[in-house]
Amino acid sequence: MTHTTTEPAALSPAPSASVLDEHARGWRSKLWQAGLVLAVVFFASWYVDLLDFRTLANGVPAIATLLRESLPPDFTNVMDWMSPLLDTLAMSIAGTAIAVSASVPLAFLAARNTTPHPAVFYLTRTLLNGLRSVPELIMGIIFVAAVGFGALPGVLALGLHSIGMVGKFFAEAIEHVDEAPVEAADASGATRLQVLWHAVLPQVLPQFADVSIYRWEYNFRASTVMGMVGAGGIGFELMGSLRIMQYQEVSAILIVILLMVTMVDSLSGHLRKTFK
Amino acid sequence: MPSVHSLDMMLRIEDMGVTYPGNVLALRPTTVEFHKGEFTVLLGLSGAGKSTLLRSLNHLVQPTTGTVISAEFGTLKTSRTVRRHRCRTAMVFQHHQLIERHTALQNVLTGRLAYHSTWRSLFPLPRAELEYALRCLERVGLGEKALSRVDQLSGGQQQRVGIARALAQQPSMILADEPVASLDPATSERVLTLLRDICREDGITAVISLHQLEYARRFADRIIGLANARIVFDAEPAKLEQHHLDEIYHSASVAVSDPGKTAAQTSHPQPSNHPTKQLEIAQ
Known part of the structure; x- marks a missing residue:
């Protein structure tokens, strides 16, 4: 030079x-x-x-x-599908709620910068990996065996499986937090928990909201399948029609599901934009 | 409690030294006392040790050796003493360190956290606290910006929010780490004047690190000059002479021949034209 x-x-x-x-x-x-x-x-x-x-x-x-x-689609029983559709919608919301409320505390334990101890970090990360690697359909089968048919096993399966992904993404958001305000809160004499609550959480809330809404959208799609193992919702109707080979009805149900998924997608896209 | 200290002692460090990981000597064992109501400026180049000294005063940097003794709380030993000391010792940062997407008021309120139990602070603080925070903002001239998001304020305004947050702590002492280093000259003057006036009115002890000699001369009651990780000057501004300045500002070149590894030569290389510019102002 x-x-x-x-x-x-x-x-x-x-x-x-x-x-x-x-x-x-x-x-x-x-x-x-x-x-x-x-x-x-x-x-x-x-x-x-x-x-x-x-x-x-x-x-x-x-x-x-x-x-x-399967053509033309047979919509004669469409009114009978409204209640299962509502079940599916409720399942996806309740399942996501379970996932989010469990993921917030777990994420603080599973983030390198907020975990109380490296052992806790590895333990929670392993737990999250475990939950993520068991498919929700398998969890659905287990919960149907445990609590019987209906929407409840579906909710539990969706919720538990979702923790694996939501918790991991929350933890990653926490790890990318701006440390400057955190140090400022430390310097003001705040306790560890006050720092997490008032300096870390406000920074990650938009990402938390984003991940949660995206997961709700995913859970709605996943919950249409949950009915196949007897865990309630529109999937249960779908399986019924498939079993008796009413393919015109099957195609009608698939169209209804497609409409709902499109609606949920655009709603979630809208919500995520407002949280940015 | 330790041996000798004057009546108006606020904070005293005894044989306190800091060595960062990798054996980087940031501050040689130093003993110094800060007095009530005094506006002290730590003067020196980047890496001279002034940030380290300042940040160890509230244990944001953990001293490797020696102790920090507060007149109010005694030796900073337990995490509880450190927290209580930090509650009364507010800090102002170079890059303000605010939560950008929060409003000015919300940011100032974080200065009140240490006055509440962890459980209480999970819920919105009482109205009286909000009023106090708002008064702090009004005091720095930002009452009308209380509900603006911090990322929509200018650099000078953000730093004033930082000062309001410090005030919200009802501090007996303010530590400011290069509070005007990222501001333009006009804004720097306004921010430093504000800081000094508030400290005078409230009798707050202030320790401020600066690298601009001109500001140090104008605002300080006392200047502590640092070079090569140790104090090389400690007196009122009038006593600061050319050979002191040579020592403070030419330390970078001295440090090269110094066998002891200092932070000055390892972590923050200083642009060579910088000290010269500062000296021109002095002459």
């Missing part, structure tokens, strides 16, 4: 050639990487018979038949 010459541009051909060589090498190595990814994708597809076009072709008529049988 300090070395300066009077000649403005002393370009020698050798270094520029080596730069271009380097550039070409970079390009070749990228090509190699792309080829490798492609090979892995190809192998995986072959392994699951995706490349077995004859079987695929044989399946097309069956799907066509199924589609023909």
Whole structure:
């Protein structure tokens, strides 16, 4: 940097050639990487018979038949689905509420900067990972066995499974908090809990709201499936129609679900924007 | 309680030294006393140790050796004593350290936290507390901005909210860490004047770190000059002479030949034109 010459541009051909060589090498190595990814994708597809076009072709008529049988959608029982739809909506809200209220305290234990002890940190992180890795459908089956059919096992399953993701995201929001106001609160002689409540929580509330609303949206979609294992809601109706092969009714229910999901999505998008 | 201290002693540090992880010497063992109502300026380059000294006065930086003794609460030993000391020793920061998306009033209210139990502070504070916080804002001339979000205020206004938050603590002492370093000259003057006037009116002891000599001369009752992690000058501004300034502001070049590793040369390299500029003002 300090070395300066009077000649403005002393370009020698050798270094520029080596730069271009380097550039070409970079390009070749990228090509190699792309080829490798492609090979892995190809192998995986072959392994699951995706490349077995004859079987695929044989399946097309069956799907066509199924589609023909589901048309036109049969909405005669639409009024009977309103109550299960309401169940599904209530399940998603109650499940999310369980998840959020359990996640707030857990997140403070699972965030590096607020955890009381590294052991607590690892313990809560493991708990969150565990909850996240058991699918809600499996939890639904367990809770149906425990408390019987209906919306309640669905709520419990959605709530418990959601803690895994909501708690992790809350904890991450806490870890990214601006430490400056936290130090200021410390310097004013506030207790640890006062600092968390008055300097950390206000900063993460928008993210908490964002994650919660997104999770509610997800839970609504998930709760339509929960009915399949007997955990109440519109999924229960869907399974019923599928079992008796009323495909016209099945397609009608799917359309109703699609409408509801679209409504919930746009509402949640709207809510998340207001919390920004 | 320790041996000798004058009647109006507010805070005393005894053989207090700070070494940061990585064996970075930030402050050599130092003994110094701060007196009631005194407006003390810590003067020095970045990395000279003034921030470390200031922040150890309320144990925001944990001293490696020695002790901090408060006239009110004694030696800062237990976390309880430290909290009570911090409650009466308010702090003003360079980057104000407010919660940006809260209103000015909400931020000032955090200065009242230490006066309430943890449980009580989970709920909205009583109206009298809100009124007090609002009076603090009015005192720094921001009564009308009470309900504005802090991120919508100017830098000078934000720092005044920081001062109002400090006032809300009803402090006997204010520590200000480079309170005007990120403000323009006109705003800096206004903020420092405000700070000094309030401290005078309320008899608050102030310890302020600054790197601008001009401000130190104008506002301080007492200047403590730091260089190479130790105090090199401690007297009223009138006694500050050129050779003191040379020592305070040329420490960076001295430090290179110093075998003892100091924070001055490791953590905060100072632009070389900076001290020269300050000296021109002095002459």
